[in-house]
Amino acid sequence: MSDKKHGGRFVRKVAEKVRRPGSDAPDDDLWESVQLARHAERPYTLDYINRMCSEFEEMHGDRLYGDDAALVAGFGRFHDRPVAFIGQQKGRDTNERTYRNFGMAGPEGYRKAMRVMEIANRLGIPVVTLIDTPGAFPGASAEERGQGGAISRSIQMMWRLDVPTIAVVIGEGSSGGALGLGVADRVLMLENSTYSVISPEGASAILWRDASKARLAAQAFKPTAANCYRWGVVDVVVPEPEGGAHTDHEQSAEILDQYLYRALTDLDAIPSADRRRARRERFRKLGPLRDPESGMGMATGRETPPPG
């Protein structure tokens, strides 16, 4: 299949990049990848969904309070089977950006996501999440309607699902707002996306007490796909077209399509109980620490670059 060949070539290219000695990347590269991850022309959640699905029906509202345009959720036909797609949605022009709240979802967004996940689980439909957010919305109204609880319950729900789940970081994945959609059997990450505990700007204000140190923060966090793979945070690095995903939406969606299809097929073969056990183990072992008792430096990451 020509598509498959396509994927293979890009994987090799990424593998080479990661394998390159000193790929902890020169500092400028890190800042560049942060910029690339939120490039205005980068494909957003609906750009991928509409290209990957032959049909897609978006669902609206959390049935409790309202509808959150910063997070889209619905069901689509993907390779002739139903798949639930959920993801934060950014906007391209000023109007749309405001309408989408810059991809910062509130509690209604996460509750809508949970509603769709519950339906998918009941009907035996796999769940795919696309992560692209600077963080969950920081606002008084969001707080008062339970932003914290909405995110924690979304995490809980994703872990409890019996159906196969895949999370893909397609742009910037920052803070609990990203992780709210990030607990899955397989976590994929696009080559030029970032995945971090907080946005560089947020970190710079808190750790350096100076909003202009975002570049330094990015260098300290090293939130690139290659590093996340090395830490064991993501399982697969998905290549992008030459020059980045923003140069060719069609091709980007085509590559992601292939990777999702492969991951879904893999997960289909695993019994649900085993999948959940593996999901639990996957997250349980993340985070290196020192345990003098057992004498281990408990390293959990990978030493090797991703396989081609």
Add this chain to the structure above:
Amino acid sequence: MSRVGRNIHVSVDRLRQLAHRDARPRKIKADAGTCPKCDSHYSADEMSRNLRVCPACGHHFAVTARERLEQLGEPGGYVELWPELRAADPLQFTDLKPYAERIADAEKSTGMGEAIVCAELEVRHVPAVAAIMDFSFMGGSMGAVVGEKFARACDHAAQKGLPLIVLSSSGGARMQEGTLALMQMAKTVIALDALAEARVPVVVVLAHPTTGGVWASFASLGDVTYAEPGALIAFSGPRVIEETTREVLPSDFGRAERQLANGQVDAVVDRRELAQRIGRILHILSRPDVDPTAGTAPAGLQWAQGGAQKVKSMMDRIRPGSTDGEDAG
């Protein structure tokens, strides 16, 4: 003695105190000094007897994790679990100061290994496992060690059939551990489900402050959730919100009392009543011998039986000859 020659007594201590007040900015230490809210003075001893609550106005001061254990359990009656775990520095992180140095400093100044202490203890005669955070250790932030100790506490409680008491006081995920700190949110939430499977309750106490990734993970998933008076409970802190949205927030934004009105917590509980309230709810939730859902009594689930027995014998002493112990048990 003539009126003119009357001696005026002024305490030297008081003069010294006054001198300090003017000379340098006041630094409020948790163990001695002045209440920032009502300006009343107190001795360290008085304060600890009052569980670090201002006797005059009820302001709740920060409490270290070990002191919390003393407050909740019987004096000296707890067994600490996994105190040996220490943070690693996976990112070789440096902000204004290298992370490794920050950990060493925190360890030295607090005498603790990490921002959470786990222990087995009895709260008002009800045996339980406690996971208690300490804000004085790097802002109570959650890195791999906090995540791991919390997850182990969940497993331990589930295995022993004991309820879990969580006391949160944290600024959120530990940024110095980057993306891996974020993953601790998933790890802790997943770990909580071990308790659900063992059918034992989780009581969460939200102390000041409980924010960020800790509020957006295990701290908001308690079966019963109490908050200490005045505790800030929020995903995004007021400063971040004001900077991002330019909203003007009310002064009590995110505070426990307001979060009670918002429906985010079950009750605001004064620290001086906390142990009693936790003991009471655990007692209420403790099941009789028969599991109503299973129809049989699975082993290891009668976690409050010891407590119930003690209460019963206590009641018998108060009311000798009382035949119905049911109301106590």
